[in-house]
Amino acid sequence: xxxxxxxxxxxxxxxxxxxxxxxxxxxxxxxxxxxxxxxxxxxxxxxxxxxxxxxxxxxxxxxxxxxxxxxxxxxxxxxxxxxxxxxxxxxxxxxxxxxxxxxxxxxxxxxxxxxxxxxxxxxxxxxxxxxxxxxxxxxxxxxxxxxxxxxxxxxxxxxxxxxxxxxxxxxxxxxxxxxxxxxxxxxxxxxxxxxxxxxxxxxxxxxxxxxxxxxxxxxxxxxxxxxxx
Amino acid sequence: xxxxxxxxxxxxxxxxxxxxxxxxxxxxxxxxxxxxxxxxxxxxxxxxxxxxxxxxxxxxxxxxxxxxxxxxxxxxxxxxxxxxxxxxxxxxxxxxxxxxxxxxxxxxxxxxxxxxxxxxxxxxxxxxxxxxxxxxxxxxxxxxxxxxxxxxxxxxxxxxxxxxxxxxxxxxxxxxxxxxxxxxxxxxxxxxxxxxxxxxxxxxxxxxxxxxxxxxxxxxxxxxxxxxxxxxxxxxxxxxxxxxxxxxxx
Numbered sequence: 141x142x143x144x145x146x147x148x149x150x151x152x153x154x155x156x157x158x159x160x161x162x163x164x165x166x167x168x169x170x171x172x173x174x175x176x177x178x179x180x181x182x183x184x185x186x187x188x189x190x191x192x193x194x195x196x197x198x199x200x201x202x203x204x205x206x207x208x209x210x211x212x213x214x215x216x217x218x219x220x221x222x223x224x225x226x227x228x229x230x231x232x233x234x235x236x237x238x239x240x241x242x243x244x245x246x247x248x249x250x251x252x253x254x255x256x257x258x259x260x261x262x263x264x265x266x267x268x269x270x271x272x273x274x275x276x277x278x279x280x281x282x283x284x285x286x287x288x289x290x291x292x293x294x295x296x297x298x299x300x301x302x303x304x305x306x307x308x309x310x311x312x313x314x315x316x317x318x319x320x321x322x323x324x325x326x327x328x329x330x331x332x333x334x335x336x337x338x339x340x341x342x343x344x345x346x347x348x349x350x351x352x353x354x355x356x357x358x359x360x361x362x363x364x365x366x367x368x369x
Numbered sequence: 370x371x372x373x374x375x376x377x378x379x380x381x382x383x384x385x386x387x388x389x390x391x392x393x394x395x396x397x398x399x400x401x402x403x404x405x406x407x408x409x410x411x412x413x414x415x416x417x418x419x420x421x422x423x424x425x426x427x428x429x430x431x432x433x434x435x436x437x438x439x440x441x442x443x444x445x446x447x448x449x450x451x452x453x454x455x456x457x458x459x460x461x462x463x464x465x466x467x468x469x470x471x472x473x474x475x476x477x478x479x480x481x482x483x484x485x486x487x488x489x490x491x492x493x494x495x496x497x498x499x500x501x502x503x504x505x506x507x508x509x510x511x512x513x514x515x516x517x518x519x520x521x522x523x524x525x526x527x528x529x530x531x532x533x534x535x536x537x538x539x540x541x542x543x544x545x546x547x548x549x550x551x552x553x554x555x556x557x558x559x560x561x562x563x564x565x566x567x568x569x570x571x572x573x574x575x576x577x578x579x580x581x582x583x584x585x586x587x588x589x590x591x592x593x594x595x596x597x598x599x600x601x602x603x604x605x606x607x608x609x610x611x612x613x614x615x616x617x618x619x
Contacts, residue, residue: 295531295535299515299528299531299532300515300518302519302524303518303519309511309514309515309518312507312510312511312514313511313514313515313532315507316504316507316508316511316543317508317535317536317539317543319504319543319546320539320542320543320546323546323550324546327550344546348542351542355538356535359531359534359535362452362527362531363528363531366524366527366528366531367524367528369523369524
């Protein structure tokens with residue numbers, strides 16, 4: 141391993157710019173999970189009796205199950221191409237801190253799949269009968285929740301990276317670990333829709349996002365290194 | 370020099386001999402303790418003033434629930450040892466834990482459902498302890514699924530070890546998130562500070578069952594780990610010597 145020629149910040153910046161450029165050239169790929177989220181949240185009113193009071197009751201569940209499944213679907217994009225063409229191996233060998241590089245990659249992944257989901261969530265929420273006053277609460281809960289979901293999911297994606305068919309196994313690995321985010325996210329959203337104080341679940345979501353930001357990069361690096369062997 | 374025992378433990382032939390020698394020391398106490406606990410619990414313990422004879426399922430339910438968590442901790446600890454010191458025997462131990470843990474979790478869930486039906490009037494309730502036990506079962510299943518789907522043994526060991534460690538960090542988070550969510554399950558009556566809430570004739574059989582189940586787990590783990598070590602080392606000379614068969618040429 142040779143000494144890196146550029147500083148960590150430069151390397152992270154270049155990696156993120158590269159990932160963003162590639163993703164924007166193939167923007168269809170990162171829009172698919174978004175379309176999936178909108179379709180799933182639309183299915184709930186169709187499957188249920190579309191009475192406004194009922195929809196408002198199930199809105200938190202619909203939003204968060206939709207967000208969880210859509211983030212799971214998006215994980216396929218995270219390491220697939222870079223694992224196949226050897227980019228990840230180069231990153232592992234380049235001498236920069238590997239956990240930080242993977243954190244940057246996951247950050248870009250969140251920018252491309254998590255953030256757009258947060259931005260279209262008000263649309264889905266209004267469709268489910270949530271009042272306008274609830275939007276700041278719903279948005280901040282989803283903002284924190286999607287960060288944690290992307291990071292937890294990334295570990296699962298790293299572990300199953302080298303497998304041929306990994307769809308259902310990835311779901312089995314990631315979904316139990318994502319349960320706390322689901323519980324407090326849906327709780328915060330329900331409180332926001334009811335117009336009550338939602339500080340407590342929001343702080344817990346923030347704590348989980350911070351915990352995921354600080355701990356998962358190391359697990360992620362270990363998982364990806366094993367997948368690269 | 371103090372670490373010699375640790376490195377000796379990592380040697381498969383040494384571990385195999387140790388496990389062979391230790392297993393009966395746990396298997397017989399397990400049998401005796403479980404028999405004593407069952408006789409005491411089913412025959413001599415008084416019926417509960419509220420739940421009648423129905424409460425006696427606790428003598429299976431509580432030890433299984435206790436072990437479902439303990440086995441996960443043992444599994445994650447040996448997975449961590451295997452990952453850090455690259456110790457094959459520790460990976461074999463972790464692999465042997467998964468099926469045992471999943472079985473204890475399933476038993477705890479089933480007996481809990483059978484207990485819940487007459488007492489709560491329902492087999493299943495979305496209650497914190499039931500839900501986190503169910504999620505624990507999914508964690509075990511995910512661990513087993515990941516291990517089974519990777520063909521290369523060394524990579525399966527390390528990948529599932531990372532998963533077990535991530536899981537053990539997350540288990541308390543899952544547990545408390547579900548607890549703060551809502552609750553119906555009775556409060557723990559044994560593992561608590563202060564006076565026990567049970568008379569001795571009820572408590573002693575329960576403690577015997579807890580100890581008996583734990584011994585049973587250790588005996589089972591050692592036996593399974595012996596088989597796992599043999600499977601992993603099947604082409605090694607010492608296996609042929611131990612089993613007294615001609616060495617395999619693979």
